[in-house]
Amino acid sequence: MSRKLILFPLFIVVGFVFYYSWLPDPSFKNESYLPKWLLDWSNDYYNLRTALPFIAFGYLLETYSQKKTLYKMDVNRNLIFIQNLGVAAIVAFIAECGQFLIKDRNPDLMDIYFGIIGSLIGALVHNLFNKIRLKNAK
Numbered sequence: 114m115s116r117k118l119i120l121f122p123l124f125i126v127v128g129f130v131f132y133y134s135w136l137p138d139p140s141f142k143n144e145s146y147l148p149k150w151l152l153d154w155s156n157d158y159y160n161l162r163t164a165l166p167f168i169a170f171g172y173l174l175e176t177y178s179q180k181k182t183l184y185k186m187d188v189n190r191n192l193i194f195i196q197n198l199g200v201a202a203i204v205a206f207i208a209e210c211g212q213f214l215i216k217d218r219n220p221d222l223m224d225i226y227f228g229i230i231g232s233l234i235g236a237l238v239h240n241l242f243n244k245i246r247l248k249n250a251k
Contacts (some may be wrong), residue, residue: 119173119176134211139159140156141155160221161227169235208228
């Protein structure tokens with residue numbers, strides 16, 4: 114899969130993060146296309162719902178970084194991992210700062226933490242799958 118093909122779903126996930134973060138009603142009750150069980154779950158686990166799209170974001174960001182550095186000789190994977198967590202933190206921070214401009218929304222610092230944790234989980238899952246794939250290829 115090329116880097117450009119990875120960028121498209123990466124931007125889609127970021128778009129979803131911004132869209133749901135900047136809705137005027139944080140309970141999502143005006144989002145009629147979402148199933149009721151999902152709305153109930155997201156209102157019960159308010160901060161955890163922030164982590165879910167960031168799991169996909171972390172996974173895709175790690176995939177993009179791997180494709181970007183595929184043919185480079187001396188790549189510091191730990192530095193790239195930390196940079197990806199920084200990018201996830203910036204996206205979560207922008208999403209939360211945008212809530213200052215919305216009348217009925219209040220930014221929550223815990224959402225930034227949950228975004229970083231979700232991205233961390235996504236990156237770790239990517240690296241785990243990559244190690245399993247490489248182990249089975251040998």
